Structures are given as C-alpha cells and as structure tokens.
Amino acid sequence: MKHLNNDFDSSSLAKMAIEIPTVRNGATEITALVKEEGRVIGYQLTSGMVIDKDSAVTLARQGGIKGVGISERDGNEYLKSIPDGTESNNLGNLPSVSPSWQ
Numbered sequence: 529m530k531h532l533n534n535d536f537d538s539s540s541l542a543k544m545a546i547e548i549p550t551v552r553n554g555a556t557e558i559t560a561l562v563k564e565e566g567r568v569i570g571y572q573l574t575s576g577m578v579i580d581k582d583s584a585v586t587l588a589r590q591g592g593i594k595g596v597g598i599s600e601r602d603g604n605e606y607l608k609s610i611p612d613g614t615e616s617n618n619l620g621n622l623p624s625v626s627p628s629w630q
Contacts, residue, residue: 546597546608547589555594558584558607560625571607572625581606 562570562578570580579587585605588596595617596607609618 546599546610548597548610549589549591551594552591555592556587557594558596558619558622560623561619562627563624564627568606568619570627578625578627 556573556575558571559574560572561568562572562580568581570578571584572578573593582605584593584607585598587593588598588607593607595610596619597610598605599608600606607619609620615621
C-alpha cells in the first residue's frame, strides 16, 4: 500500500483546483458581491464599478483583480478567493450589494 505525501497543507490542495493569474500593477480588488436570489451574479470593485460575473472572470484572467483565482464547476467559470488561511478576506465574507445595471 502506498502512502500519500503529506508535505503540503490543505490550502495547497485548494490552490491546485483553481487557476491563479499573475496580477498586474494597478489591479483592483473586489469589495462586495452582487447577488440576485442568493446567487452571485457580479462583483463590486474598489473603484465602485459593478461588473457581471463573466466580465470579472475575464478581468481576473488578465491579472486585473487581486486575491482571486478562477475555478470551474459544471462548465461555468467563477471567481474564488485564493486560499491563504485567512477567513476574513474570503469572497463569501464580503457584503452584498444590489446590481446597479438593472
């Protein structure tokens, strides 16, 4: 029986499941989640601008959003906090705002 190598912590496993883009200078941060019926449909950025989920994934992939990676479930891409052992900076702990584009 072969044993698994336990030389890394659980956050290392979580990081392997997401695409972590290289962040460019001047990148923004997410300050709030835009939710509709409990589902995240967009994000508010430090500039106050609100963008939809697909636009946020594209911006993050281009290195324009700090602290997030891109994950995929059932063919849908979404942003996910980069695991760092700190709960307070997780996307799920951010406040929610109403969509301003409606």
